[in-house]
Amino acid sequence: MAKQLTIAIASGKGGTGKTTIATNLAKVIAEDGKGVYYADCDVEEPNGHIFLKPQIEQSRTVTVPVPQVDENKCTDCGKCGEVCQYGAIVHLGNKKVLTFDNLCHSCAGCWMLCPAGAITQKKMEIGIIESGNSGDIHFAHGKLRIGNIRSVSLINQLKQSIKARDLVILDVPPGTSCPVVESLKNVDFVILVTEPTPFGLNDLKLAVDLVRKMEITFAVVINRDGIGDDKCEKYCQQENISILMKLPDDRRIAEAYSVGKMVVDALPEYRKDFTGLYENILQEAEK
Amino acid sequence: MIIAITASAEGIDSPVDPRFGRAAYFAIVDTENDQCNSIPNEAVSAAAGAGVTAAKTITDTGAQAVLTGNCGPNAARTLQAAGIKIYAGVSGTVKEAIEAFKAGKLNETQGPTVESHFGTNG
Structure with missing residues (x-):
């Protein structure tokens, strides 16, 4: 068996469709008989569970050491x-x-x-990690305690708890700040999801800068293709970045999303797009 | 008595900075002779904990009272632990603030006046 592959689904801009891509990709790969581990690293606002509807089997509290003074x-x-x-x-x-x-x-x-x-360590609770199964997909997510700022530590613990599978899919928080950097550490391949709008392009460029600095192989997925303009595509051409998939701006996808349904379940005609995406990822990751 | 006033620039005629932790300067004033020593606030660009760091700076000057616009919870806790009185809601110039303080026109504040990070983008 080939070595385990860890793919991160990230984006500079929020709301471009990271979770849509990550969850549907996990589903088609698991249905293909591969062992898939999906981990939602967006610990400030995890939402993968809304679509994967996992059975949570384990929940543990995550703590960090803080000083206590005598x-x-x-x-x-x-x-x-x-x-x-x-x-x-x-x-x-x-x-x-x-x-x-x-x-x-x-x-x-x-x-x-x-x-x-005079200073010793005491434990501070920063959040919880829940894990379980969604069909054949192994599932885990972190939930940061409200008011706490230690998302990086929680993401670190979440990633350490992932057990080896054929494929690990990390659903990354939006942006390019510390939680994103922590999520992207040691991954094999990054998919940057964008929408073809000026906002999408601006934040895509920031995300490209980040993954290049981290020296991780990456490619782009365009979501809601058909809205906006062609500047994202032109940018990718200029920068020699592969576009692995374009998911069209289809109202039915948004309707499925709004009721927590997976695209590949509600609209089976899109199944081939996600299996195609997986094949493209494997090809790109080989490069 | 030494008092500290948050100020947006150096000198006694500069406006009072409404922020505590992210104030540009602290005017350290001896109320006996109105001598003013402006010191830059090193916490102004701190990643976090500006209120605590600023309160520590004030503590080290030997000031017994702080005159400012607003004061967050971490700063208030630190100043109170150091026994420094807080007078919030102060505006105008540093000079006007000193006069108001001497005339007994300012009321001591018993706790934080704003939430954390209030002055971060101010």
């Missing part, structure tokens, strides 16, 4: 506050040290540098 042991050296780049620990003098759990990035600097051993 002020009696403090020697007023101030090193903890100096090393912190996020204002998560502040030394005010007279053995007074404040901590702000929600600002902490768990770099460990404060507890490693404290010469008095």
Whole structure:
């Protein structure tokens, strides 16, 4: 068997159809008898479960270490506050040290540098990881706790929990910021989903810059083909980027989406588009 | 008594900056002689925790009171822990703020006046 392939479905712009592509792709590949693991890395707003409707079998709480100070042991050296780049620990003098759990990035600097051993680690809950099955598809997603900002740590834990399959599909959050970078680490291939509009093109260029910087092989899928203009296609031609699939602007796709139905179930004529996409991915990933 | 006023520029005639953590400068003023020392706020471009870092800067100046427009929860907690009084809702120039403070026209604020990140895009 060929080695496991990890594909990430990403986009610069939100709402271009990442989840539509990711879930339908997972479904046709699983129906082809391949072992597929779908993981929704959009931990701030996961939505893959709406379409895949998985049976959740496991749920676990994810924690990160944050500092806890025993002020009696403090020697007023101030090193903890100096090393912190996020204002998560502040030394005010007279053995007074404040901590702000929600600002902490768990770099460990404060507890490693404290010469008095006054700082220890405590656990902060940042979210949960749920996993289970949707038919033959293995499913997992992360849910970030409301008000928490540690999406990167949760994505990292989610990715570590993925068990080897023929194919892993990562549904990536939108944009080009830290959670996206974390999601794209160590993937074999990225699909950038865009819509053929000026907004879609602008954000596609940002996403292309990112994946090129990360040196990951990638290609483009155009969703809602027929709206907007041909500038995305021209851009891809100029930049020598392959377009692996164009999903037309079909009202029936939007209607299926609005009631949580998969495209390939509601409109079987699109099944061949997704199997074709998979074949194209395999070809491109070989390059 | 040393007091700190958030300011959008250097000097006693500059406008009061309505933001605390993301204020451009802190005017550190000795109310005995009105001598003003403007120090730049290093937290102005911090990725996060600007309120806490700014409050630490104020603490290190020995100021006993802060005059500002708004103050978020992390900044308020830090200032209160350091025993620094907060006077929010202050506007006009630094000089006017000092005069109002001396005349006893300002009311002490007992907690944060805005949510976190209020001044981030201000």
